[in-house]
Amino acid sequence: MATLQDVAIGLDLGGTKILAALISRDGETIREIESETSKQSKEDVSMSILNTINRLLENDKVDRNRIKGIGIASAGIIDSKKNIIKFANNLGLENFPIGSLLEQHYHLPVKLCNDANAAAIAEWIWGAGRGKENLIYITVSTGIGAGIISNGSLVTGIHDSAGEFGHTSIMHQGVLCKCGNRGCLERYASGTAIVNTASQRLLAGEKSALQKLLNEGLEITNQQIAIAAEEGDVFSINLLKEVGGFLGTGVNNLIHLFNTEVIVFGGGVMNMSPFILPSIKEAVRGYGIFHMAKDVAIEMTTLGKKGGVMGASGLFFTNEATEEELALSHVK
Ligand SMILES: [Zn+2]
Incomplete structure (x- = not known):
């Protein structure tokens, strides 16, 4: 059953809409939410993102301990080491610290990549x-x-x-x-x-x-x-x-x-x-x-249009991610 597997939250940040989904390791979409991107200001974008994730997690049947993290696919220029969206014209964002925003709110690991890379990851794991x-x-x-x-x-x-x-x-x-x-x-x-x-x-x-x-x-x-x-x-x-x-x-x-x-x-x-x-x-x-x-x-x-959101969650399910987990479990 999907709920017994690890899951990750995927977030696809587009100029007109935000797509968020809970995806299991085997690629099943457990729940997904779509909302309009509000881009009046950085604060508006932050609120849109947080509201979307909050709605995604409402009444979910997944044990929070099984959520590996939040993966984000974003258009524009990003810094995946610092988890910052450096510049995204279609979102009106500059130096947006999306990683720290989400870590503070959800106390989960965050990974960021650009949208084409996310789609590549999704096709690699599931497509x-x-x-x-x-x-x-x-x-x-x-x-x-x-x-x-x-x-x-x-x-x-x-x-x-x-x-x-x-x-x-x-x-x-x-x-x-x-x-x-x-x-x-x-x-x-x-x-x-x-x-x-x-x-x-x-x-x-x-x-x-x-x-x-x-x-x-x-x-x-x-x-x-x-x-x-x-x-x-x-x-x-x-x-x-x-x-x-x-x-x-x-x-x-x-x-x-x-x-x-x-x-x-x-x-x-x-x-x-x-x-x-x-x-x-x-x-x-x-x-x-x-x-x-x-x-x-x-x-x-x-996978079509779902490639972005699936690949965002897939950042936690690649071989590389699994190797990171193994390394951490050895340290423990
Ligand atoms: Zn050119």
Whole structure:
């Protein structure tokens, strides 16, 4: 029974909502709560977080002694050693000491990681990369990010910023990116880039079922591109195929760097995976170093939007976390 297993609290801090869940070691969601993120001030965000966790723990049937800790997945720049959210634009936070806030209130250990890393951990423990020592989770949404598990460890880098896959360049002297680099993958294959490219081409007069939206003065969205592709619009199908090619070029770079075993895709843009995934696979099989690329599994997430909150709790259930527990039990 789940209630007899260790559990951890997972918290996914997003710009519009906070998702909190009690997750057992075997990945079962015992209880989950969603609330709006109030972001008038630091104090408001603190209150939203504490209220959400309090509601999660109300009337719960889980013995408090079984709660291993509180894991947090946050957007933005974090410091996982000090448990501080250094900067999160979508939450309006700067130098927010979330670790000490939660430790003071709940007297539980706290761990913090960024949202793409959390999703990678969730796929590693419970999802499409379950049990694999070398996997990379890639989210393709308004931006592009990655969480990298290499030889059984999460790769964080010195500033918790490893995995900025969207800002790796796939084109020398390509389009200038807001990060300062040129040719960033994000400028060619993110949700934002897809809409920009489609709009530019339609304005230039390319034929597409989407032209009627422009004629009606409506903005083009990824959802409309997806619908058009499903209805056989060649313009949209070719655009998404091209996006898959850009992503595949980036994925090849990752495979060559990390000799990875599984690539897991998630994020809103990948709802169009039937049109994108085949050309990603084609690029990997066609242009990757054969012995590294031939067996790489390229999968879609099996956890979807729950990856963040599950991975946050999963910070207490990784092999590394278990080794920490063992070390502590030896000290005792
Ligand atoms: Zn960039």
